[in-house]
Amino acid sequence: MENLQIFWRGLSRKCPQCGQGKIFESWIQVQDVCAICRLPLASREGDTWAFMYISTAFITGLFVLAMLWILPNNLWMGRILIAATALGFFFLTWPFRKGAAIAFDYFVELRMEKKVGLKFRE
């Protein structure tokens, strides 16, 4: 239950630790630390590339399937429409995917501290 809460907080663009502070200071700019609990956030961005890459590849796959399924009457209009929709979708879902990735990084950190005894913070 607590694990789901961590992911839900990330998807909602809230701090995965306290659920109160915001992860982002603008649409895509990650805060350095949570304003409420001081959890480091920006330093986690380097650990989110795999999640972002996989989620982007997944969405691209959905768009490829849509292109194979839907045959537009005008090919050029279909191409423009699919490109604009895809770019808009990537941009609009970015902070939610990034928030989930940061929450996942926090989740892994908690698990490592619990199981292996590694300490990532003082």
Ligand SMILES: [Zn+2]
């Ligand atoms: Zn917080």
